[in-house]
Amino acid sequence: MISVDEAVQRVTRTFAPLPAETIALTEALGRVLAHDAIAPLDHPPAPMSAMDGYAVKTADARVGAELTVIGEAPAGRPFAGRVGAGEAVRIFTGGVVPDGADAVVIQEDVTAHGKTVRIKEAPPLGENVRDRGLDFRVGDALLERGRRISARDVALLASADVARVDVTRKPRVAVVATGDELTRPGEPRAPGGIVASSTYAVQAMVREWGGDAVDLGIISDRAEDFARLPAATRGMDLIITLGGASVGDHDLIQSALAPHGFTLDFWKIAMRPGKPLIFGRLNACPLIGLPGNPVSAMVCAILFVRPAISAVLGAPYASLIRSARLTAPLKANGKRQDYIRAKLSVSEGVLTADPFALQDSSMQRVFAHADALVIRPVDAPPAAAGDEVQVLLLAG
Amino acid sequence: MISVDEAVQRVTRTFAPLPAETIALTEALGRVLAHDAIAPLDHPPAPMSAMDGYAVKTADARVGAELTVIGEAPAGRPFAGRVGAGEAVRIFTGGVVPDGADAVVIQEDVTAHGKTVRIKEAPPLGENVRDRGLDFRVGDALLERGRRISARDVALLASADVARVDVTRKPRVAVVATGDELTRPGEPRAPGGIVASSTYAVQAMVREWGGDAVDLGIISDRAEDFARLPAATRGMDLIITLGGASVGDHDLIQSALAPHGFTLDFWKIAMRPGKPLIFGRLNACPLIGLPGNPVSAMVCAILFVRPAISAVLGAPYASLIRSARLTAPLKANGKRQDYIRAKLSVSEGVLTADPFALQDSSMQRVFAHADALVIRPVDAPPAAAGDEVQVLLLAG
Numbered sequence: 001m002i003s004v005d006e007a008v009q010r011v012t013r014t015f016a017p018l019p020a021e022t023i024a025l026t027e028a029l030g031r032v033l034a035h036d037a038i039a040p041l042d043h044p045p046a047p048m049s050a051m052d053g054y055a056v057k058t059a060d061a062r063v064g065a066e067l068t069v070i071g072e073a074p075a076g077r078p079f080a081g082r083v084g085a086g087e088a089v090r091i092f093t094g095g096v097v098p099d100g101a102d103a104v105v106i107q108e109d110v111t112a113h114g115k116t117v118r119i120k121e122a123p124p125l126g127e128n129v130r131d132r133g134l135d136f137r138v139g140d141a142l143l144e145r146g147r148r149i150s151a152r153d154v155a156l157l158a159s160a161d162v163a164r165v166d167v168t169r170k171p172r173v174a175v176v177a178t179g180d181e182l183t184r185p186g187e188p189r190a191p192g193g194i195v196a197s198s199t200y201a202v203q204a205m206v207r208e209w210g211g212d213a214v215d216l217g218i219i220s221d222r223a224e225d226f227a228r229l230p231a232a233t234r235g236m237d238l239i240i241t242l243g244g245a246s247v248g249d250h251d252l253i254q255s256a257l258a259p260h261g262f263t264l265d266f267w268k269i270a271m272r273p274g275k276p277l278i279f280g281r282l283n284a285c286p287l288i289g290l291p292g293n294p295v296s297a298m299v300c301a302i303l304f305v306r307p308a309i310s311a312v313l314g315a316p317y318a319s320l321i322r323s324a325r326l327t328a329p330l331k332a333n334g335k336r337q338d339y340i341r342a343k344l345s346v347s348e349g350v351l352t353a354d355p356f357a358l359q360d361s362s363m364q365r366v367f368a369h370a371d372a373l374v375i376r377p378v379d380a381p382p383a384a385a386g387d388e389v390q391v392l393l394l395a396g
Numbered sequence: 397m398i399s400v401d402e403a404v405q406r407v408t409r410t411f412a413p414l415p416a417e418t419i420a421l422t423e424a425l426g427r428v429l430a431h432d433a434i435a436p437l438d439h440p441p442a443p444m445s446a447m448d449g450y451a452v453k454t455a456d457a458r459v460g461a462e463l464t465v466i467g468e469a470p471a472g473r474p475f476a477g478r479v480g481a482g483e484a485v486r487i488f489t490g491g492v493v494p495d496g497a498d499a500v501v502i503q504e505d506v507t508a509h510g511k512t513v514r515i516k517e518a519p520p521l522g523e524n525v526r527d528r529g530l531d532f533r534v535g536d537a538l539l540e541r542g543r544r545i546s547a548r549d550v551a552l553l554a555s556a557d558v559a560r561v562d563v564t565r566k567p568r569v570a571v572v573a574t575g576d577e578l579t580r581p582g583e584p585r586a587p588g589g590i591v592a593s594s595t596y597a598v599q600a601m602v603r604e605w606g607g608d609a610v611d612l613g614i615i616s617d618r619a620e621d622f623a624r625l626p627a628a629t630r631g632m633d634l635i636i637t638l639g640g641a642s643v644g645d646h647d648l649i650q651s652a653l654a655p656h657g658f659t660l661d662f663w664k665i666a667m668r669p670g671k672p673l674i675f676g677r678l679n680a681c682p683l684i685g686l687p688g689n690p691v692s693a694m695v696c697a698i699l700f701v702r703p704a705i706s707a708v709l710g711a712p713y714a715s716l717i718r719s720a721r722l723t724a725p726l727k728a729n730g731k732r733q734d735y736i737r738a739k740l741s742v743s744e745g746v747l748t749a750d751p752f753a754l755q756d757s758s759m760q761r762v763f764a765h766a767d768a769l770v771i772r773p774v775d776a777p778p779a780a781a782g783d784e785v786q787v788l789l790l791a792g
Contacts, residue, residue: 150791
C-alpha cells in the first residue's frame with residue numbers, strides 16, 4: 001500500500017498537457033488557455049471621456065469662461081477637428097477626447113446657452129479623461145497560460161479584439177462500470193441487482209473538471225467483456241474503470257486486461273474509503289481503476305482523477321483543502337488515511353466541520369449531503385470537539 | 397435613486413419559478429429540481445455484505461467451529477437457499493446476505509479447507525452486513541426541490557433507480573448590446589470604435605447561472621433598431637440590454653422602447669459602478685437594462701441578474717457575501733454603495749481583501765483579476781487596514 005500523497009504524485013506526473021486547439025471566444029468559458037494571452041492593441045485605443053460633458057483645454061476652462069461649442073463627440077463618432085483656444089466639444093461617455101482638449105468638464109459644471117457654455121467649475125488637467133492604454137497596452141500579458149477562462153476573462157479578451165483563442169484540447173475520458181450486479185437506471189433488475197450510480201457521477205465530474213466524458217456503459221465481470229476495452233478506448237486520453245479492482249479472490253482489471261496490454265503502476269492506497277485503486281496503462285493510455293463502491297469511487301475520483309485532468313489540461317491544481325474546527329470528537333485513526341463525511345458551517349467567522357454519525361461507505365445519501373471530507377491522517381490521535389482539522393471541500 | 401437592496405428585492409419578486417420539464421438523469425448536472433426527489437425503493441434493496449468472506453449464523457460461528465460451505469453469493473447473484481445450522485455461504489462485497497445468516501465473517505478470520513471453513517474470530521451479530529434500507533428507504537425525501545443537482549446527487553438518484561428527473565425549465569435570456577461605437581471581436585472598426593465585450597461575459601454568466609443565453613448581437617442607438625426588439629425577444633423569459641440606459645441627453649431604452657410596450661419599474665440605483673440600471677417590462681417580459689460600461693454591466697449582472705435567474709429557477713439564492721479584513725485603508729464613502737475590486741487571500745486562517753490601487757470602471761483587466769468586490773455602504777466612514785468589511789465573492 002502507498003500513501004495518498006505518493007499516489008497523487010505518481011498519477012499526475014504521468015500526464016503532460018495536451019496540444020492546443022483554436023476555438024471561438026464565445027465557446028471559451030471554462031476552457032484552459034494554452035498560451036499567455038497578449039494584448040494586440042491599447043485599451044482604450046484613444047483617450048476617452050468617462051462622463052457626459054464638454055472636452056476643453058484646462059488653460060481656457062477657468063470659472064466664468066465662455067467657450068464656443070464647435071462640435072460633438074459621441075461614443076463611436078470622434079470629432080474630426082481640434083479644440084482650439086476658447087473652444088469646447090460636446091462629448092459623451094466613451095467618446096474620443098479630441099485633439100487639443102486635455103480634460104472633460106461634466107455637464108452639471110457648465111451652463112449651456114446655444115452654441116456656448118459657461119464654466120461653473122474648472123476641471124483639473126486630465127479630469128474625466130481615460131488615457132489611451134489605461135486598461136492595458138499592446139504587448140501586455142492579459143491572462144496567463146493554464147488559466148481557466150472565466151466570464152470576466154471572456155470580456156477582457158473581447159475588449160482586446162481577441163475573437164479566437166488557443167486552449168488546451170479537452171481530454172477524452174472513457175468511463176466504464178464493471179459488475180454482474182449492475183443495471184442502468186430504469187432497466188429491469190434481477191433479485192440482488194444494483195443500479196449503477198457512480199459511473200454517472202464520475203462522468204459528470206469529468207465534465208465539470210474540463211474533460212469530455214465518453215460513456216462506455218456497463219460490462220460484466222467476464223474476461224471477454226474486458227477484452228473489448230482496448231479497441232473501445234482507442235484515442236482516449238484517460239480510461240476510468242469502476243469496480244473489478246478487487247473482486248473476491250482475483251483482481252479482474254489486472255488479470256483480465258494483462259493479456260491485452262495492461263501494465264500496472266500501483267495498486268492499493270492506504271486510505272478509507274477507497275483502498276483498492278489501480279493505476280497503470282492500457283497500452284499507451286493511462287488507466288485509473290476506481291473501486292466499485294460508489295462513495296469510494298467518487299472520493300477517489302475527487303482525489304486522483306481531478307488532479308489528473310488538471311495536469312492533462314496544463315492548469316494549476318487548485319487545492320480544495322481548508323482548515324476547520326470539529327464540532328464533535330473523532331477517534332484515533334489507523335494505518336489508512338480516512339475521509340470522514342461532514343457538513344460545514346461558519347460560526348462567528350470560523351469554519352466548522354460536523355461529521356455525520358454514520359460513515360458507512362455504502363451511504364450515498366450522506367455523501368450527497370456532505371459539504372466536505374475531514375482528512376484523518378494515518379495514525380492520527382483522537383481529536384476533540386474544537387480541534388482544528390484539515391477538510392477537503394466537496395461543494396463550492 | 398433606490399438602494400441596491402431594494403432594487404434586488406424589486407427584481408427578484410417579479411419572477412416565479414418556470415414550469416417543470418422531464419429530462420434524462422444523465423443530462424441533469426447543474427439543473428434545478430422542480431419537486432422533492434422521493435426514493436421509490438429501499439437502498440440497499442436487501443441486506444448486503446460489506447466485505448469478502450462467509451455469511452454465517454452468529455449462534456454457530458464460535459471460535460474453532462467448522463462450518464460447511466453450501467454455496468456462493470457474489471454481487472448480483474444471490475444464493476437461492478438458506479443458511480442452516482453449521483452452514484456458511486461464501487459471499488463477496490455487494491452480495492446479498494442469504495436467509496438464515498446474520499453476519500459476515502471476513503475471509504482473513506477463517507481457515508478454509510475444501511468445503512469447510514474453521515472460524516478463527518467470532519463475528520458479532522450483524523458484522524459486515526449492510527441492512528436493507530441502510531442508505532435510504534422507499535418514500536424518503538432524497539433531495540429537496542430547488543436544489544441544483546450535483547455530480548453526487550446524480551449518483552444518489554441513479555442508486556434510487558431514477559432515470560428521468562423533473563427540473564425547472566431553463567430561462568431563455570435574450571442579451572443585446574447597444575451602441576454605435578460597438579463592433580464584434582475580429583470585425584473591422586472605425587476610428588474611436590470599441591469592441592463589444594460585456595455582452596459575451598453576461599451571456600457566459602447567464603449560462604453559468606443556469607439560463608439559456610440567446611445572443612441578439614449589437615444594435616445601434618437608432619430608434620428603428622430598438623423597434624425590432626419586441627419581435628426579436630418573443631418567447632423570452634428575460635431580456636438584458638447593455639448600454640443605452642443613459643446616453644447623454646436622452647435615455648434610449650426608455651424613449652425608444654416606450655412606444656413598443658416598455659413600462660418602467662425603476663431606473664437609477666445608488667451604487668458605483670453602475671448607477672444607470674433600468675428595470676421594467678417589455679410587454680410581458682421582464683427587462684433588465686445594464687449600463688454600457690463593461691465593468692459596471694458585469695457588476696450589475698452579478699448583483700441583479702444572478703438572483704433573478706435563481707428566482708426564475710426556483711433555486712434558493714446562495715449568498716456570496718463573506719467577511720474579510722482589509723489590507724489597506726479606504727476613504728469614506730458617499731451616497732452610492734461602492735464595489736471596490738480586490739484580491740483575496742487567506743492569512744493565518746483569516747480572509748483578507750487587498751483593494752486594487754486603481755478602481756476606474758473602465759479597467760477590465762483589474763476586474764478580470766479581482767477575486768471579490770469590497771462592499772462600501774452608503775456613507776461608510778473611512779476604513780483602516782485590518783478593519784472587517786463585507787466582500788462579494790467573484791470566483792469560487
